Amino acid sequence: MTQDDRISVGGLSVDPVFHHFVESELLPAIGFDSASFWGGVGAIINDLTPRNRELLNIRDDLQARIDQWHRERQGIPLAHSEYIKFLQDIDYLGGDDGFTAISTANVDPEIAQIAGPQLVVPVSNARFAINAANARWGSLYDALYGTDVISEDNGQERGTGYNATRGAAVIRAATEFLDKALPLDGISHGDVNKYGLDRSHGAYRFVVSLSNGETKGLRDEKQFVGFAGQESQQAYLFRNNGLHVEIQIDPNHPIGKEATANVADVVLESAITTIQDCEDSVAAVDAEDKVGVYRNWLGLMQVDLKATFSKGGKESLRTIAKDRVYTSAQGDELVLSGRSLLLVRNVGHLMSTDAILDGDGQEVFEGILDAIITTACAITDRKREGYSPNSRTGSIYIVKPKMHGPDEVAFTDTLFGRVEQLFELQANTLKVGIMDEERRTTINLPSCIGAAKNRVVFINTGFLDRTGDEIHTSMHAGAVLPKEIIKQQPWIMAYEDWNVDVGIRCGLPGRAQIGKGMWPKPDEMRQMMDSKQAHPEAGANCAWVPSPTAATLHATHYHAVDVRKVQARLAKRKMANRDDILRPPLANDLQPSPEEVQAELNNNAQGILGYVVRWIDHGVGCSKVPDIDNVGLMEDRATLRISSQHIANWLLHGVTTREQVQETFERMAEVVDNQNEGDASYDRMSDNFDSSIAFQAACALVFEGCDQPNGYTEPLLHKFRRQKKAELAC
16 A cells, blocks of 8 residues: 555544544444544644653663663672662662552442453454353353363263263252352252242242252342243342352253253353453554454444354354343342453554554554544443443443553553543543553552552453563573473562552452453363462452353352452451562573473474464464464463563573574474464465565564563564565465
């Protein structure tokens, strides 16, 4: 596309694809004047671009000063107290200004009060986005039956058809859950002959009948909330720790007719919130890609997004779920949302987009554009009919990643304020989720929260990005430990505890989410069930999961743990030590053996290639990628960042050589090619390394890793993906 093809409006040069989307889809949906829109966009870009650029220059300057400090002390053991003082002197580490309590208002209960799973999904994939929105409710029977949570031993195999033996095991497991979450008075749910209602005292009361005619009730009768349907096919609704549970009765159902008390299913309120992601899990490198992202977010807000897909040789249509209607225990109508509360994750402050060029012909910062357009799309949430709104308080929830320190959070606060003025929204309508995934944000987290105290609804730790930034920040301090050993170091434990401690002291409980990171193995649900309860036990009232099924299973952890009580207890503990967080995970004298070095390189290179080949060749920003042991892992740019920075660090410090890394990449390319041999659309890398753009991109991420801003992968990924798109267009 030439400059002549672009459209001049509001002092901007706009890509025609993006302009058409705004004029024909977005502005009509929100009833907003075109001239006012483009004039407002131009004013925001002109006013805020210089500050955005200045903040990025500060990042670069701080990193250069840290690099120089370490280079000057090459070979000298790191003196921690001297290092801390240096970070304070250059204003990398701020002073102790105490804890500012947030004052965020108009926050929906899904964020402020209910603890539960949080899905993260690429909004660029319409089917995934709809599935995630609909994941507010999930079948516990299906989640248990279809995963490895139930053993396949003793005749309990999954197979292709229904296995009654496995089904019986599922029913037993669900019954055990009900006994813990919704205990009956002196008996087990497995003893029940029939579930029913009693209205002898005005309000509806939940009762159960035994085979001997005796009746019992819940141990805590307040857990019964309501019901739906007729007596023979009825759903009973309960609440435990703020989460709903629905017991469905149907004697004619294939499962219900065999189950005790004809329980056809146990449905759990699962993904309470979902982050529709425009960032790490999305490959959007130009105006065309951005329009696809924005169009899907607009469709979610208008509840008219649809997706067709083939399954079992049949075409299926996926649409957004309706609300769920019940009769309450008091006899009134009770309407619950059928959908997860949606947040949208914008990109950070770094990248630019060709969707709009400013008055100087420069690409505009993508984060500024995201704030404007995702907000505009969300305004339609107030206009839809037949569905309860996404936010019943009128708020718009934007997760903001990769901010470095309080000044960058303050910039986001300013940006959101300008967007509110453009669309004439009440001040602080736009809420912010702070991703605590960069070192300078972690150690200054109280000040970061204070910089947006009227907007904060979310802080969340992210091990992979956080480790990637840790390695890059300390790149010249020395060689780092192997990745698995890095996870065991004191800094990461202190980081996780510090996030919770700060969040509690800044008043987030009852107003906002304190979150934990993603479970990366979507097929390893038994392992998740055994370990992820640690997140609510750590005081997190949300934690990320990779699928609706994982959300349903993880929801059981929040029935077992009352997070508000945990947070109240943790408020009394001693704060995590911030100095521990600033201890880089250096190998020092613990140098790996040649065999350990090669094993680490194999693992990192295979993971990089497996992800990058899909990103570059197919524009897939997040996918389940087999690791070197063929275990499927959910990969996005965060996993790529840590792996590429890790090899770059070992190259810099002579743990490995360029020749060894190159040989490893070439050998692992063949492994990845073989792992994808069943994909007809896959282009092999190992047939011709010189012509494979994906292979070149993977190598560049490592060999140019030290020079990438804060170790981010986006600049190189965008460059090579654009190159690939140009090749495909020829």
